[in-house]
Amino acid sequence: MLRTAILAAAGHPTVERLVTTASVARNLVSRYVAGDEVDDAVRVSRSLISDGLTVTLDRLGEDTANEADAASTTDGYCALLDALAEAGVAPPAEVSVKLSAVGQRLDPKLATENARKICQAAAGVGTTVTLDMEDHTTTDLTLDTLAVLRADFPSTGAVLQAYLRRTETDCRDLAVSGSRVRLCKGAYAEPESVGFETALDVDRSYVRCLNVLMAGDGYPMLATHDPRLIAIGEERARWYDRTPDSFEFQMLHGVRPDEQRRLARDGYTVRIYLPFGRDWYPYLMRRLAERPAYVALFARSLVSSR
Numbered sequence: 001m002l003r004t005a006i007l008a009a010a011g012h013p014t015v016e017r018l019v020t021t022a023s024v025a026r027n028l029v030s031r032y033v034a035g036d037e038v039d040d041a042v043r044v045s046r047s048l049i050s051d052g053l054t055v056t057l058d059r060l061g062e063d064t065a066n067e068a069d070a071a072s073t074t075d076g077y078c079a080l081l082d083a084l085a086e087a088g089v090a091p092p093a094e095v096s097v098k099l100s101a102v103g104q105r106l107d108p109k110l111a112t113e114n115a116r117k118i119c120q121a122a123a124g125v126g127t128t129v130t131l132d133m134e135d136h137t138t139t140d141l142t143l144d145t146l147a148v149l150r151a152d153f154p155s156t157g158a159v160l161q162a163y164l165r166r167t168e169t170d171c172r173d174l175a176v177s178g179s180r181v182r183l184c185k186g187a188y189a190e191p192e193s194v195g196f197e198t199a200l201d202v203d204r205s206y207v208r209c210l211n212v213l214m215a216g217d218g219y220p221m222l223a224t225h226d227p228r229l230i231a232i233g234e235e236r237a238r239w240y241d242r243t244p245d246s247f248e249f250q251m252l253h254g255v256r257p258d259e260q261r262r263l264a265r266d267g268y269t270v271r272i273y274l275p276f277g278r279d280w281y282p283y284l285m286r287r288l289a290e291r292p293a294y295v296a297l298f299a300r301s302l303v304s305s306r
């Protein structure tokens with residue numbers, strides 16, 4: 001309930017103005033985001049990689065409103081991939097792309113073509129792309145784009161959200177050889193008609209989906225910070241004889257860093273989702289919605305700093 005309310009408030013222009021101009025927000029952003037520039041993204045990637053982790057980079061920005069911005073986002077990703085290659089970290093770094101940032105809401109075909117350019121640039125430097133998943137109205141379009149891209153770039157990764165009722169079926173469809181699938185709980189406000197309402201139901205769905213992916217022939221990417229789900233992931237890896245190069249754990253930059261390093265020390269592949277750029281507002285609000293305890297603290301700091 002609180003999560004939905006926070007996400008709804010986040011869409012209000014007054015809330016956006018209040019948050020984006022507050023210094024307290026900037027401090028919180030620095031916990032989750034590498035910095036404003038490509039250089040920041042490369043520097044933090046190097047540091048994470050030197051700690052035994054791998055990285056997927058997100059150039060912040062979504063819901064692009066015109067073709068010029070979609071093209072500039074596409075060019076930005078290609079420049080990022082060049083910079084990662086120059087720094088000698090592409091791979092183990094890859095990139096995560098939101099199709100809405102490259103024009104999905106304007107024209108799905110335009111988004112597919114822009115995503116194709118990014119996949120080409122990624123393949124050129126020996127790395128991969130994962131298509132982030134946004135709200136449920138885009139799920140079919142995003143999976144259609146994935147299928148088109150995978151014909152030429154088979155390692156393009158998908159994201160499936162356990163909070164959607166459809167996802168167990170989508171997992172069965174994608175648990176096939178060569179398919180990379182990130183499983184997360186889901187970060188948007190979804191209606192009951194398509195999504196599970198309680199945290200318990202989402203967790204149960206996550207376990208069902210995890211079972212399908214870990215038993216299947218694809219490459220599961222278990223994106224969660226939830227200690228119980230991580231333990232179940234470790235257990236299933238033993239059950240299904242999954243070696244560290246046949247699946248991975250994923251976590252967000254700034255969330256449970258000790259656990260990220262513990263998993264890496266234990267021999268697992270761990271990939272950190274690392275955003276960078278100036279357009280951090282929607283990303284920060286989704287992170288706040290996941291931690292309602294922070295919201296009261298954050299709101300108090302906002303008021304006292306005015």
Ligand SMILES: Cc1cc2nc3c(=O)[nH]c(=O)nc-3n(C[C@H](O)[C@H](O)[C@H](O)COP(=O)(O)OP(=O)(O)OC[C@H]3O[C@@H](n4cnc5c(N)ncnc54)[C@H](O)[C@@H]3O)c2cc1C
Pocket residue numbers: 131132133134159161182184185186187188223224225226227250251252255256271272273286287288290291
């Ligand atoms: C690598 C990665 C990629 C993702 N990609 C997508 C995507 O494409 N589409 C999408 O809808 N969602 C995406 N998500 C977000 C995901 O859907 C969840 O909203 C988010 O991961 C929180 O769920 P959880 O599984 O960690 O469980 P939760 O039950 O939310 O959290 C478990 C524990 O983790 C810690 N924690 C979780 N979130 C935070 C936070 N923000 N700050 C501090 N501590 C926290 C807390 O200790 C919490 O008790 C991604 C998540 C990850 C890790």
